Amino acid sequence: MRPFAHILKVSVALGSWVVLLLIFCGSARAAEGDSPALWTAERALPGFFRVGLARSQAPEVALRAGVSYGFIDAFTGLYGPGHRLGGEAAVAYAPVKWGMMALDFSGRLDLFSWRGEGENGTGEPRLTLRGLLWEQERIGLGLQVDARFIGSAAPSIDFEATSPAIVGLLRVTPTDKSELGVELGVHIDRSGYAIDVPERLSAADRVTLSASAGAQLRFGLAYSQRLPPEKTLWLAEFRTDLLLDQGAAYLGQSPMTLSIGARHPLRGGLGLEGRLELGFSARPSEFTSGELIPIAPRAGLSVALLWAPEKKQPPAPKVPQPEEEPPPPPPPAQKEEPKPVLVEITGRVIDESGAGIPDAEIRIALGEEQLPSVWTNEDGSFRIEGIEENKTVSLEVHSTGFDIAKRTHEAKGEAPLEILLYEALPRGLVRGSVRDVLGGPLPATIQIEPDGPTIEAEPDGSFQVELAPGTYRIIFDHPGFGREMRSVTVIEHGVVILNIGLAR
Incomplete structure (x- = not known):
C-alpha cells in the first residue's frame, strides 16, 4: 500500500478521535461520586482501555475478567476472513498509594474456515509495575514498566522472547467530570524470537501469533467523560505501536486502534465495561521469508466485569450517654404574700390668688426611687396613680415664675391636696x-x-x-x-x- 494511503488512514483515526472528544466535551454534566471499579482498566490497573492513568491509588486489590470477539478481514495471503475469540483475567495490587503491580493473562483463539486452516490459539502472561512520580489535583505524571512472557507453544515461556516496555504516563483533569491521558514510550517486541522458522508460518499463523522482532514507539491518547446517566463513564482512546525497525514502508502497517466504550458501576464494588474497537493499520501486500508483522483484527467487541473494594465510611464514634440523675425534690411550698393596695393621690396647684396653675411639673420620689413626673391640667389639677398605700411620697412642684414648693405626703387615699406656689421675686x-x-x-x-x-x-x-x-x-x-x-x-x-x- 502506498505511503499516501497510510497517512490517510492515520488521519482518519486521529480525526475520529478528535470528533468524539469534542462531542464529549460539549455534553459534559455533573457527576456523582466515583465507584472504584470505574477506573479498573486493562491489567486491572487504573486507566482508560489500554492507556494507563497516572493517579494515586488507595492500597487495595482489584480484579478484572472479560471476553471479546474480533473480525479478521481477508488480505493477500489470507484467503478469507476469520473470527477471533479472546479472554482475559487480571489481578492488581497497590501496596502503597503511589505504587502498584499487576499480573494478567490473555488468550485468543482464531477460527478460519478455508483451506483447512482450522483453529489457531495462543496465550501469554504479563507482569506490570507502575509508579506515580508527581501528582497535583489537576495533573499527574507516572512511569510504567511491563514485560510479556511469550512461548512457542502455550503455556510454555521462552525467556529469550520476553518483550519489555517502558512508557511515561501523563494525566490532565480539565474538569471534575472529565480526564485526559497520554502515554509515550518504547516497546521492545521480541516475540519473534519464540519462532524457530518464520518462513514456515502460514498467513493464519502470523495473524494468530501477531509476532514481531524490533523496537516500537508506543503512543496512546485517551479521554473520559461522564454523560447521562451520570454514574456512567464514557471513554475514547487511540493507541499505536509504530514499527521503527522495519522501515518507513511498514510504518502504515503498525497496529493502530480506535476504541470507544463505557463503564457503569454495579453493586458490591462491581463494574461492567463494554467496548467497540476499530483497527486502522494497513495489511501487508505479501509475506517475505523473514518478515514478522503484528496483525490485529479489523473490528472487535469486548465485555469485561470489574471489581474493586468499595470505599467504606468509618463508623461514627460512639458518644457515651450520661447517666440519668434522679429528679430534684420539689421546692417547698411558699406562702403567697398579700398583694399591696394601690391608691391614688389627687390635688391642685394654685397661686396666691387661688387660681390654678397649668403645666406645673410635679416630681415624685418614693424613698430613693424617682418616679415619673406628672403635669397639672388647665385648672391646675393633677392625679398620681399606682402608689402603695401608707407609703410616704415626696412631691416637688416646679413652674416658671414661681418659687419651688416641696411637700411630703403619706398615701392614704385622703381628700385632694392643695399646693400653693408663691410668685418668685427677682434676684x-x-x-x-x-x-x-x-x-x-x-x-x-x-x-x-x-x-x-x-x-x-x-x-x-x-x-x-x-x-x-x-x-x-x-x-x-x-x-x-x-x-x-x-x-x-x-x-x-x-x-x-x-x-x-x-x-x-
Missing part, C-alpha cells in the same frame, strides 16, 4: 428715673458694667433692670447732656433706687 433690682436740672424727663441710654445690659429709659425718664447680686458701674448718657456714672451693689432680692439728674 436683684435697680430702678429709678433720669431728668434734667429743671425736672424734665430724659430717655437716656443706660450702660451697665461689667457684663451688664445696655437699656433705654422710658419717655418719662423711668427705668428698671434685674441684675444678679454683685457690684456694678452704671453710666447714664443723653445727647447734649453731660455723662453721669454711679457705682451700686445689688444684694439677693434687694432693690436699688437711683434718681439721676443730667446737666448740659
Whole structure:
C-alpha cells in the first residue's frame, strides 16, 4: 500500500478521535461520586482501555475478567476472513498509594474456515509495575514498566522472547467530570524470537501469533467523560505501536486502534465495561521469508466485569450517654404574700390668688426611687396613680415664675391636696428715673458694667433692670447732656433706687 494511503488512514483515526472528544466535551454534566471499579482498566490497573492513568491509588486489590470477539478481514495471503475469540483475567495490587503491580493473562483463539486452516490459539502472561512520580489535583505524571512472557507453544515461556516496555504516563483533569491521558514510550517486541522458522508460518499463523522482532514507539491518547446517566463513564482512546525497525514502508502497517466504550458501576464494588474497537493499520501486500508483522483484527467487541473494594465510611464514634440523675425534690411550698393596695393621690396647684396653675411639673420620689413626673391640667389639677398605700411620697412642684414648693405626703387615699406656689421675686433690682436740672424727663441710654445690659429709659425718664447680686458701674448718657456714672451693689432680692439728674 502506498505511503499516501497510510497517512490517510492515520488521519482518519486521529480525526475520529478528535470528533468524539469534542462531542464529549460539549455534553459534559455533573457527576456523582466515583465507584472504584470505574477506573479498573486493562491489567486491572487504573486507566482508560489500554492507556494507563497516572493517579494515586488507595492500597487495595482489584480484579478484572472479560471476553471479546474480533473480525479478521481477508488480505493477500489470507484467503478469507476469520473470527477471533479472546479472554482475559487480571489481578492488581497497590501496596502503597503511589505504587502498584499487576499480573494478567490473555488468550485468543482464531477460527478460519478455508483451506483447512482450522483453529489457531495462543496465550501469554504479563507482569506490570507502575509508579506515580508527581501528582497535583489537576495533573499527574507516572512511569510504567511491563514485560510479556511469550512461548512457542502455550503455556510454555521462552525467556529469550520476553518483550519489555517502558512508557511515561501523563494525566490532565480539565474538569471534575472529565480526564485526559497520554502515554509515550518504547516497546521492545521480541516475540519473534519464540519462532524457530518464520518462513514456515502460514498467513493464519502470523495473524494468530501477531509476532514481531524490533523496537516500537508506543503512543496512546485517551479521554473520559461522564454523560447521562451520570454514574456512567464514557471513554475514547487511540493507541499505536509504530514499527521503527522495519522501515518507513511498514510504518502504515503498525497496529493502530480506535476504541470507544463505557463503564457503569454495579453493586458490591462491581463494574461492567463494554467496548467497540476499530483497527486502522494497513495489511501487508505479501509475506517475505523473514518478515514478522503484528496483525490485529479489523473490528472487535469486548465485555469485561470489574471489581474493586468499595470505599467504606468509618463508623461514627460512639458518644457515651450520661447517666440519668434522679429528679430534684420539689421546692417547698411558699406562702403567697398579700398583694399591696394601690391608691391614688389627687390635688391642685394654685397661686396666691387661688387660681390654678397649668403645666406645673410635679416630681415624685418614693424613698430613693424617682418616679415619673406628672403635669397639672388647665385648672391646675393633677392625679398620681399606682402608689402603695401608707407609703410616704415626696412631691416637688416646679413652674416658671414661681418659687419651688416641696411637700411630703403619706398615701392614704385622703381628700385632694392643695399646693400653693408663691410668685418668685427677682434676684436683684435697680430702678429709678433720669431728668434734667429743671425736672424734665430724659430717655437716656443706660450702660451697665461689667457684663451688664445696655437699656433705654422710658419717655418719662423711668427705668428698671434685674441684675444678679454683685457690684456694678452704671453710666447714664443723653445727647447734649453731660455723662453721669454711679457705682451700686445689688444684694439677693434687694432693690436699688437711683434718681439721676443730667446737666448740659
